[in-house]
Amino acid sequence: MTTTQLDADLVPAPAVRFLPRVGADTRYVLTGLPLGLASLVVATTGFAAGAGTAVLWIGVPLMIFAVGMSRGFAETERGRIARVLGEPLARPDYRASGSTNPLRRLVTALGDRQTWRDLAHATLRFLPSTVAFALTVTWWAGMLGGLTWALWGWALPDDSQELPEMLGLGDAYLTTVVCYLVGAVAFAATLPAVVRWSATFEARFAQRLLTGQPR
Template sequence: MPSVESMTTTDANSTLAPAPAAHLLRRIGIDTQYVLLGFPLGLLTIVLCMTLFWVGVGTLILWFGLPILAAAMYTSRGFATAERARIGPVFGRRMEHPQYRRPRHPGPFWRLLTPVTDGQYWLDLLHAWFRFIPSTIAFALVVTWWSGALGGLTWGLWGWSLPNGPNDQDLPELLGFAPDYGSRVLFYLAAGVFFAGTLYWVVRGAAMLEAQFARVLLCSLTDLRKQLATANAAREVAQEQKAAAVSAEATALRKLERDIHDGPQQRLVRLAMDLGRAEQQFGSDPEAARRTVAEALSQTRETLDELRALSRGIAPPILVDRGLQAALTALAGRCTVPVDLDAPQMDRLAPAVESTAYFVVAEALTNVAKHSSASEVQVSVQRIATGLLVTVADDGVGGASLAKGHGLAGLDDRVRAAGGVLAVDSPDGGGTRLTAALPL
């Protein structure tokens, strides 16, 4: 569950995007050095790892076979770690390193046995064996295109120095024609323009071929574990929201039941008793019966007023019809403590968000009127980039808490059920500041 600070903080850091040409040149440089360095590294990796592995397997029946096999595993892990660092700039992000299995028990035997039983070590070894295939293809493409681009564009500067004896043939002659020197310069220049014009895409494709092969073997298991962890975290958040919604609903029903029992139900009982007494008085004392009926009518009006108040607590019509600003304005007007309301006009939000924001303010103002002894309360509703921020602050006695058993616990459940966060800052004698961040 995110904190209020994380939902209200905006990123103040901004960077200027590089010019397109500079970005292309930088990308070509990164991809080229990645491919050119990958070819010798691939040779070294396959020689070392394959030699150690097969020597270890061949001598596994002897006591020194397991250390050699473990050395092959640790060597492939070292090359895999270096490769993860190398492919980071190609993808433009830092690649996460996997969690390798730790020895279950202390001792050299378990340290040698652990890499043999860890799947990530085997993926590293598999990459060490087969990385030479994509690195060779990528190396051939990059060298060919760089040679074609540089050689073709500069052939006119050094082509005259090439021997041109009767047995020598260059590319134009191999293609079936023998032009003069100027035509040859134009031919090689056109070839150089072709290679230079397609250099970015060829180099990028070659680098991605090699880098994607490494990413699948070296990082896919880590990405899968991360996705599972994210899914589990999302499921836990959903379960917490569901539990909070159930708790908030149960709290609201208990409060409504208590309010009906203590208010309208008692008045209706008294109304029934008054009407029964008036019925008995009509025959003997009509004047007293009329007074009793008048009192019953007064009780009926008060009961209707209480029922209207309760209905506003369930679903205030003004919120549905006119929106959050009008509902908060009416709410502030009924509060017995002066309210400084800052709620600008905004577009209609989702009904769940508007309802939650309304009940946050309503419950907070009720607590202020009942318990805070405050002389003023400030209510602020702001729409920010990450959601809706609702703040209620008073200058009362403080001491409010979100702990279970306090009046704000049910409100916290309601906010969490909407996917938001509720925070309370209420030192003793220092007033109370209630902040709710609701996602949109």
């Protein structure tokens, strides 16, 4: 057997090559929504509360905390999207303040354009995250639910109306099983593309705000 033949034998099947990518994209999307909600609550709400009480000086440390948290969320997301997109990302240079005075530190941070981009991402990231999360969960649920329906479908109430019956295909148990299996195959066939699009959609949104790259 030649070396070329050995190399060909060792090349993974297409389905096997897809699995790590699908798993990585799914993990990115499923963790993106909780992170988006956390950044919205901690960074955005904290900054708004701090701005509202800044005249009492109570809000100054709160705003500094919120800005720091938004930068922390931004730094975490840069690492996440670099792995999803598979390309190096430029890290913006933040304006540094050598002062220990809290007010001067806050003024310096607020004069930095990237601070506002980080806050915008913390505020808005849950929107693309929600879309990506909904699509990913729907496709996984459709595939797994259709593949396993024969194992648990019998436990559903007798008066429940299944999709094949709604489509006029009858209410026979075997018909329902076959129908859901066909649907599961369709979900499985399109799962890599849908999950990949969802992860890329969410990552590109973050890339525009957190790196300044317009792609």
